[in-house]
Amino acid sequence: MTPPLAFSFQDPDFIRVCYLAAFPLFIIGLRFLNHPRTARRGNAIAALGMTIAVAATLLDRQVGDYGLIALGIALGTAIGVPAARAVKMTAMPQMVALFNGVGGGAVALIAWAEFRRYGGDMPLDQMIPTLFAAIIGSISFWGSNIAFGKLQELIPGRPIMLPGQTFVNLGLLIGAVACAVAIAAGSHSEALFIAILVLSALLGNMVVLPIGGADMPVVISMLNALTGLSAASAGIxxxxxxxxxxxxxVGASGSILTNLMAQAMNRSIANIVAGGFGGAPAGG
Amino acid sequence: SSMDLITELTILVLAAFVGFEVISKVPNTLHTPLMSATNAIHGIVLLGGLLVIGQASGAFDKVILVIAIAFGTINIVGGFLVTDRMLEMFKRKPTKEDAKKREARERAEVRA
Known part of the structure; x- marks a missing residue:
């Protein structure tokens, strides 16, 4: 029998209470970010929430391999901090695109590792969100990289379109979903899972390439909301x-924000995603 | 599984509505910082990497998970830092001294 008042930092309930403390901090942080006077404090409050969530998770008994975790966090810090410090104010949108992209990439990689851990044989309530996370994460990673490349002028900012682009995109989406359905239906094939990642990657490229530089901030915001959605899916x-x-x-607030940003430019989201417009460079 | 699917979906739907409501009339100047802060928050996916890596067996799995953890860290640390830099501008109105400093800096840049 466990003694009363037994307490351990590794207690799953303690970790969940920490998460419970982090949620209001995220919400208050976002709330504060709506107003110029409180925005900076809002960002700091959200960052505090994140620190609590990460620290609590590190206590989880399921977490192991602390050496590799330290390596990953050190690598991420060594890359992220100087990048965030060095970026010029005018280059902020593409930097956000890049940070958003790595988030989507992380989701896709975690989904892949999870798929491999089960040898492709997961219960459906785990398999479906894993496949969804892989598709959206991969789209977001590659779409964000293209957005970065365009704003950074590594690739031409003007709309790049193929003939029959819409059908190509539709075909890629159907292909990725078909592979996902085949896996969920009982094929444990990892080749199919890799095909999902590749088809989604192509789709991410194809969706963003036709979009002009001026519309890019709206698209980055849309990809940001998608990454949030993929993270929630990985959570399930x-x-x-x-x-x-x-x-x-992030998925929900990001989609509202995407709409606001499109409205501010007198554009509809459907219009922007259809592409071929906004050929002027960013801010034009 | 510690939670059943219906509980998770309930939390998901309620949190989605909070997310919809948390954005109000945001001035246009705050659109990019707000996007950047929400971007940092989805870096929470880092937790997924932390929870899975201990159970990964092969070298390949460990490599992709270290990359995922590095990616998640870049997303969080870079995201919050870059948002803070954008919002520094809202902190106070620029004084005369700031204007002088900026002018000097710009002149130096032109010369360079």
Missing amino acids: ALDNVALIVAGIL
Whole structure:
């Protein structure tokens, strides 16, 4: 019998209470970010929430391989901090695109690792969100990289379109979903999972290439909302409530923000995604 | 599984509505910082990498998960830092001294 008042920092309930403390911080942070006077404080509050969520997760008994975790975090910090410090104010949108892209990439890689851990044989309530996370994460990673490349003028900012682009995109989406359905229906094939990642990657490229530089901030915001959605989906696959809540907060608030940004430019989202417009460089 | 699917979906739907409501009339100047802050928040996916890597067996799985953890860290750290830099501008109105400093800097840049 466990003694009363037994307490351990590794207690799953303690970790969940920490998550519970982080959620209001994310929400208050976002709320504060709506107003110029409180915005900076809002960002700091959200960052505090994130620190609590990460620290609590590190206590989880399921977490292992601390050496590799330290390596990953050190690498990420060594790349992220100087990049964020060095970027010029005018280059902020593409930097956000890049940071958004790596988030989507992380989702896709985690989904892949999770698929491999089960040898492609997961219960459906875990398999479906894993496949969804892989598709959206891969689209977001590659779409964001193209957005970065265009704004950074590594690739031409003008709309680049193929003949029959819409049908190509539709074909790629149908292909990725068909592979996902085949896997969910009982094929444990990892080749099909890799095909999903590749088809989604192509789709991410194809969706963003036809969009002109001026429309790019709206598209980055849309990809940002998608990454949030993919993180929430990964949360369902991994039974992690922090991923579900924070991911869907971004998915939902990000889609409202995307709409506001399109309105501010007198453009509709459908119009922008159809592409071929906004050929002027960013800010034009 | 510690939670059943319906509980998770309930949390998902309720949190989505909070996300819809949390954005109000945002002035246009705050669109990019707000996007950037929400971007940093989805870096929460880092937790997924932390939870999965201990159970990965092969070298390949460990490599992709270290990359995922590095990516998640870049997303969080870079995201919050870059948002803070954007919002520094809202902190106070520029004073005369700031204007002088800026002018000097710009002149130096032109010369360079």
